[in-house]
Amino acid sequence: MNKKRQPFSTFLRGSLGIFVIIAIALAVIVILSFLLSKTPLRTLRYFFLGPLQNRYYFGNMLNTAIPLIFGGLGFSLAMRAGSFNLGGEGQLYSGAFVATISALFLAQWGVFGVILALFLGSVVGGLIAGLSGVLKMRWNTNELITTFLVSYAVVLVVNYLIAGPFLDTETNLIATKKIPENFRFLHILKPSNLSIGILFALLAIILVHLYLYKTKSGYELIMVGLNPRFARYGGIRTSWYRVWPMFLSGAFFGLGGGMTIFGTYYACMKDFSVGMGWNGLAVALIARYRPAAIIPAALFFAYIESGARNAMMHSDVTFEIASIVQSVVFFLVTSTVLQQIGVKKRGL
Amino acid sequence: MVAIPVLHSAVAIMTPLLLAATGGLFTELSGMLNIALEGLMLLGAFASIVCAHYTGNLFLGILLGIVCTMALSAILGSVTLYLKSNLFITGLATNLFASGLTVVLSFHLFGNKGVVVFKEVAQLPHLKIPALQSIPIFGDIFIGHNVFVYLSWSLVLISAWVLYRTPFGFRVRAAGLHEKTLVSLGMRPQRYRFIAFLISGFSCALGGAVLSLNLGAFVPNMTSGKGWIALVVIFLGQKKPVGLLFAALIFGFADAFSNYAQGAWNVPTDFILALPYIFTLLAMIGFSIYTSHKDRVE
Numbered sequence: 001m002n003k004k005r006q007p008f009s010t011f012l013r014g015s016l017g018i019f020v021i022i023a024i025a026l027a028v029i030v031i032l033s034f035l036l037s038k039t040p041l042r043t044l045r046y047f048f049l050g051p052l053q054n055r056y057y058f059g060n061m062l063n064t065a066i067p068l069i070f071g072g073l074g075f076s077l078a079m080r081a082g083s084f085n086l087g088g089e090g091q092l093y094s095g096a097f098v099a100t101i102s103a104l105f106l107a108q109w110g111v112f113g114v115i116l117a118l119f120l121g122s123v124v125g126g127l128i129a130g131l132s133g134v135l136k137m138r139w140n141t142n143e144l145i146t147t148f149l150v151s152y153a154v155v156l157v158v159n160y161l162i163a164g165p166f167l168d169t170e171t172n173l174i175a176t177k178k179i180p181e182n183f184r185f186l187h188i189l190k191p192s193n194l195s196i197g198i199l200f201a202l203l204a205i206i207l208v209h210l211y212l213y214k215t216k217s218g219y220e221l222i223m224v225g226l227n228p229r230f231a232r233y234g235g236i237r238t239s240w241y242r243v244w245p246m247f248l249s250g251a252f253f254g255l256g257g258g259m260t261i262f263g264t265y266y267a268c269m270k271d272f273s274v275g276m277g278w279n280g281l282a283v284a285l286i287a288r289y290r291p292a293a294i295i296p297a298a299l300f301f302a303y304i305e306s307g308a309r310n311a312m313m314h315s316d317v318t319f320e321i322a323s324i325v326q327s328v329v330f331f332l333v334t335s336t337v338l339q340q341i342g343v344k345k346r347g348l
Numbered sequence: 349m350v351a352i353p354v355l356h357s358a359v360a361i362m363t364p365l366l367l368a369a370t371g372g373l374f375t376e377l378s379g380m381l382n383i384a385l386e387g388l389m390l391l392g393a394f395a396s397i398v399c400a401h402y403t404g405n406l407f408l409g410i411l412l413g414i415v416c417t418m419a420l421s422a423i424l425g426s427v428t429l430y431l432k433s434n435l436f437i438t439g440l441a442t443n444l445f446a447s448g449l450t451v452v453l454s455f456h457l458f459g460n461k462g463v464v465v466f467k468e469v470a471q472l473p474h475l476k477i478p479a480l481q482s483i484p485i486f487g488d489i490f491i492g493h494n495v496f497v498y499l500s501w502s503l504v505l506i507s508a509w510v511l512y513r514t515p516f517g518f519r520v521r522a523a524g525l526h527e528k529t530l531v532s533l534g535m536r537p538q539r540y541r542f543i544a545f546l547i548s549g550f551s552c553a554l555g556g557a558v559l560s561l562n563l564g565a566f567v568p569n570m571t572s573g574k575g576w577i578a579l580v581v582i583f584l585g586q587k588k589p590v591g592l593l594f595a596a597l598i599f600g601f602a603d604a605f606s607n608y609a610q611g612a613w614n615v616p617t618d619f620i621l622a623l624p625y626i627f628t629l630l631a632m633i634g635f636s637i638y639t640s641h642k643d644r645v646e
Contacts (some may be wrong), residue, residue: 036456061451084436141636144383144436145580146629152573153625160618278444318455323448330441331427334434 017339018286021332028328032321043315049086050310051303059192063264065302067092067273069201070256071280072298073208074249076289078129080212081245082225084144088277089254090151090158095125095254096261097158100268101166103179103261114183118258125254126247128154133246137239142248151277162270163292164177173271179329183328185263195263202295204252219244247301258266273284275323279305285333301326354604355489359497362390362600364571365553366500368578369585369592370507371551374544376582377511378537379524383439384424386575387446388549392417392556394450397466397566398457406470406561414553420446421549425542443575451568472496472561496558501593505553508589520544573625580628583608584635600628 029047037043051061061071071088078085085091098286099121106113128150135141168177185195212218224241225229257273265272287293308322332338370384374384395416400409420442428438455461472494481487511517522530523537523544530537552575559574562565577599585591586600606623609615 031455036452056480094457097354135633135636139633139636139640141633142583144381145576145583145632148576149573149580149625149629149632152576153622156618156622156625160616164616164617221382278440281440318461319456320451320461323444324452327441327445327448330444331423331433332431334437335427335431336433337431 005331012264017335017341018333019331020291020338020341021335024113024332025304025325025329028325029256030323031305032324033311033317036176036321037315037317039315043311043317046314047311050314051306055189057224057306059189059194061302061306062189062190062306063194065262065298066195066197066263067276068280068283068301069257069294070259070297071277072287072294073204073291074252074256075281075284076287076291076294077208077212077252078249079243079284079289080225080247081221082228083133083242083246083249085132085147085246085249085253086144086281087129087132087147087151087250088280088324089273089275090277091125091128091250091253092254092257092277093158093273094128094154094257095121095251096257096273097121097161097176097268098124098254098262099258100176100179103183104177105288107180107183110182114262117183118255118262119257122251122255123298125257126249126251128250129248129250129253130243133243136246137242147246147334159270162268166269173267175267175292176269178267183262185259193264197259197263200259204255205291205294208252212291216245241256253280256280272326286329352485352488355601356492356607357607358597358604359489359494360600361603362596363493363497363500363580364558364574365581365594366504366592367496367555367558368552368575368597369581369596370500370503370589371548371555372578372582373477373507373585373589373592374520374547375541376381378520378526378544379438379522380428380435380541380544381547381579382441383436383576383579384421385552385578386422386571386573387439388417388421389442389554389556389559389571389575389578390433390443390450390569391420391446392553393560393570394446394453394556394566396553397469397560397564400469400561401466404468406472409469410554410557410561413557414550417553419434421521421545421552421605422542424549425545428540429542430551435553438623447569452564452566454566463565467564469561469564471564472558494558494562496554496562499533499554503554504589504593511526516540516543524621530541544611548621560579572621577624577628584631589605594642598631599624618624 030044032044033040033047051057056264071092075085075088099117102117102120103113106117108115129147130145132143134149136143162176163174166176168175185197187193187195212222220231220236221241223234223236224238228238260273261268279301283294283297286297286300304325305322308319311317312319355637365410372382372385392413396410396413399412400406401410401411424438425441427433428435451461454464458464474494475498476491477491481491511521519530519535520540523540526535527621559570580597581599584595604623606620610617610620
């Protein structure tokens with residue numbers, strides 16, 4: 001009995017830091033409400049209880065988590081190989097765009113069309129990220145900056161394509177045409193927006209987990225991330241692991257974009273994905289790049305976002321307080337000092 | 349001749365980049381990759397014009413803007429150095445915080461999440477010296493800009509002097525080059541890094557202020573990647589103050605040229621907006637090819 005309890009209590013103590021960080025983040029919400037809102041208690045009630053109050057809001061919260069999970073997986077894969085992929089925004093947006101356009105062309109193909117369209121979207125996301133990987137491998141160009149710059153340019157080019165050649169002139173929105181009815185994901189938990197995309201997201205988590213921990217390639221990827229020189233002397237092709245994880249990373253972002261269109265929006269609207277890429281990155285950070293931990297991290301982020309959206313609808317604060325709370329989490333989440341809270345130093 | 353007006357606006361456009369890069373040079377040399385320049389600039393842009401609006405005084409506004417931005421850079425510095433967080437993540441946090449805070453405050457203060465125009469805030473004074481202005485080409489390109497342009501050049505010179513001629517500058521650079529030397533001399537590298545963060549906050553505040561005050565308005569996320577380009581300017585400028593001048597000028601020129609192209613050739617706006625990023629990317633790639641060849645030769 002004692003032997004079994006030991007690891008759990010150390011686990012709890014080890015995670016105390018993350019709870020302290022979450023507590024600080026929640027405290028920031030309370031402080032902000034009292035500073036900015038005329039009816040702080042009302043704001044807080046909608047913020048904290050809003051996402052849980054009925055099926056509609058709860059389902060929408062889970063739906064918000066879908067792109068976050070894909071983005072979190074994407075950023076984690078690159079990070080595990082020691083590469084930074086800051087271009088999630090552009091990869092997600094372009095993946096969504098390409099998936100939408102492909103769906104319009106593949107309207108007759110049924111289920112295969114859905115798969116092919118999502119595949120094409122994710123390949124485009126992957127190629128965009130892979131480019132930075134190639135540059136890194138070939139000339140040691142800082143991928144942190146190139147992914148960011150490429151993403152920024154890609155977002156603008158997609159904006160042009162949506163507002164220009166692919167604009168649906170029949171609506172007043174700046175958006176492409178809607179994808180065919182039979183391409184849209186089945187909705188569960190009606191009347192909310194939650195689609196079966198959430199199941200695909202969970203499946204993706206399992207697949208990435210198996211890839212990283214149960215395959216040779218995954219093992220090599222982690223090795224390169226931990227110590228590239230050691231990996232190279234061990235006979236691993238490190239140059240390949242500058243490109244491949246980046247490609248995978250972008251592909252997951254692109255897939256997340258496609259899933260969001262097929263499950264929720266049906267048409268690629270201009271700027272629909274603003275912030276999703278960054279939030280996916282934040283989720284990966286909180287989960288410390290472990291696939292299994294991405295689920296709670298994505299739910300936490302989705303909760304904060306839905307809370308902020310709820311508070312905005314029913315009270316007098318604006319949605320962007322979510323990004324302040326998220327930034328507080330960012331500030332503290334990697335703090336080794338805070339992580340050490342509760343971890344007893346042996347021999348002292 | 350279209351070259352002269354394009355160059356004239358290139359000199360104006362490079363100023364925010366140069367200001368942010370000058371401060372970023374200090375953090376970069378102290379061994380810290382400061383990706384928070386973007387957020388610091390954004391807060392500087394917002395705080396200075398809002399404070400100028402409420403105090404009714406341009407100078408006081410800029411001063412308060414500097415104070416606010418330095419406060420954020422102090423938070424960034426202390427979380428990174430003393431709570432021992434990952435600098436890269438805290439840098440992103442700073443950017444996210446600034447973009448969230450500016451929108452939240454703008455909504456709270458002006459009831460508007462979009463563009464906020466400040467009509468009553470005074471214009472930035474411009475340097476007008478008829479004698480110099482009458483010099484052909486030189487006068488057309490370099491004279492007649494707002495005071496921030498000349499301030500940015502003097503800051504480059506001052507930072508060159510501080511970094512290479514003062515004990516403080518040597519210690520900042522030592523913190524980046526070889527931390528242990530500083531420690532063995534009984535000095536604390538973290539302290540110099542912290543001051544470097546404050547300096548980057550100071551200069552980013554100025555870089556942001558020139559953006560918003562020049563326009564007389566605050567636009568959400570108006571820095572639109574300028575902080576990142578400033579970071580690239582530092583790399584391209586070979587981490588030397590005078591190098592920054594040339595690197596910033598290249599970007600200023602690219603931007604000015606694309607503005608010109610938009611008017612002249614009727615290119616879609618989104619492509620024009622994308623050009624500076626593509627150009628920065630190409631410059632970054634060219635630079636890394638150059639350094640990787642140099643490394644191989646050595």
